[in-house]
Amino acid sequence: MADITILYSIIGAIITLIICFIIGTFLPGIERKYVQARIQQRIGPIVTAPGIMAPIKFSFKENLRPNSPAPGLYKALPIVSFLAVLLILLFLTPQMYPAYLLASIIAIVGLLKVEEVSYVLMGSLSKSVMSLSLKFPDIVKGAAHTSGIVRSHLEDISSKRSLRMITYGSFPLYLALFVPVVSAKSLYLSDIIKYQMANGPLLFTTQGILAAIVFFIGSVIVLNESPFNIIEAEADVIQGPYMEYIAGYRSVIYLSKGLLMFTLSALFTILFLGIPLDLLSWNFIVFVVVALIFTLFIGILNAFTPIFTNKQFYPVVIASTLLGVLAIVIGILI
């Protein structure tokens, strides 16, 4: 009997992952076509283009060796990043709740860190032709600073920025994750859901509203969406860590992005509305609606703001961090 239950749990978790993955692939297209393009008064791409058709197209392209000191590791990183996101989503399913520590905030934070660290490595391992690798006679007679200087690739800046993101950029998101922990007095997702079933959704409390705002800002930062996409700012580092990815590896990146969008919105629904990610329940519609609302807000933010440089980035991160701390303090006091 126990074996059958485990089998059903595994099948349930896998089906949930597949359904969530399919929904996730539509989100970038919805953001681009129905939010940004509508705001910008243009037709926009086909809704399936950014999340589904582009990965399919890239997977059929010829794969070339990237200009990287460790091409194998460089190619593996998008897959690592994708698996990290997939594992987060897996641990959000109720079938995984008995696996205690894995279905806890600690595991989610750890896996999100894996995803963030992969950007640092991607940036440091990429040496694209867009800057230093291009055969251009920079060091010639009359040129400025011809000696005694470290010549760096564009992706190196991106890598340094990713490192800074790990130290302070993603801080708001992690603070927001701990607000439900403080209220429920437990790290486990199952306890957080139980607490909200008994006391009502956290979103409708003071600390919940504050934390939800901080969570949203933190999510946009972690998703590298405009205006917080400084690690892949087109004005200088172009695509940053992703620059050298082609063919199937690029399609994995595209798929990861859609999946991460859905995963973060699902995490929000669990932490602030107290609804378990159960495919067989009508509550699953709430997850889809929250994912669409998330996409809508991200699209609006993207369309109405220019890219933030450090000058704008620091105040936003500091303000949202303070807001997150305030939410935690309120959570402790109440």
Added chain:
Amino acid sequence: MIEEKIPKSQGELIETEISMGTVHPAALEPYRVRFFVQDEIIQEAEITIGVNHRGVERIMEGLPVEKANALTEKICGICSNCHTWNSVMVAEKGLNIDVPERANYIRVIMGELERLHSHLLYLAHGNEVLGHETFAMRIFYIRETVMELLNMIGGNRVQYGVSVIGGVRPRCQLDDMRVQRLNEGMDKLEKDLTKFTDRFTSDPIVNSRIEGIGILPPKQAKKLGVTGPSLRACGFDYDLRTEMKEYDDFDFNVAVLDGCDVKSNLLLRVLECFESIKIIRQAVRNLPSGPITNRNWEMYDCKAIKHYIEVPRGILYDSYAIEDGRIRSSIIRTPSMTNIGAMQYAAIGNQITDGQLCIVQCDPCFTCTDRTFEIIEL
């Protein structure tokens, strides 16, 4: 008081060099830029052009004057009309050809329409570099009105072939229908541009990205020989149009701002757009009747003649001699040539993310500027 910036000289401590290009999405044209940075702050910048050399001056050598004039249009895809206009004016000056008044008015209308489309393209590109896709798209949408009018008069959206020696081509004649469309276009453009300007100037985040960025002190602007709107954005009240006889009949203001930064540069172009609308309206209202081409002229040899006009990016210089009806010793100097120094200087003290913006603020057109090249074995 705007402080002077001092670039780090050879041998001084600089952390890293970041090179970009020659292909970069933030650059409309191919050029190489090396930023010397300390903790993401640019200490010095070096721009290298020369990858798009087409040898226009060399090709012009020995060509019949009319054919060479048509060729100048190919120098630039944005200000193609101005290149032909100035080149034609060199011949008209050298051969003492009178241009009919109506033709001059049509040339001014085309010149100002081109200024509008160039400035709007500049604004859209500036917003793209800022990362504000919506504003960029909006500007492209507004610009479409101008492009349609250019298409209506010139028959093309890019290279119009309006000016010929002695006047303008017959297909550029402005009949009542075209005059009406010009009037309607200007009304629509003014309305759309006013709305956009209100939104653009009142956006606090956009303002925080462009205020105090890419500072070019007036003293330095003068020293570097900056020209055009970039000079006027540094507080200098100088526009060659006030000295051009073609503009004698028109009442317009020279827009001047003294912010010396990206914001001043962007807003100055907007103000110039309104002035251009004003000039076009006057030209359409007072359009003289009469012929549009003077065909009573003779070709004879003349020594090198030079002529300057104010184009969207600044002062354009054209010079050539005529020998047996053919061009000799052609020299064309575009405004971006004198503005390169300003672009390099403006980038100093800003973050790398703003580096391209500092270059873009001077409205570079390096493809038009490429004149010399050196073959280096790599």
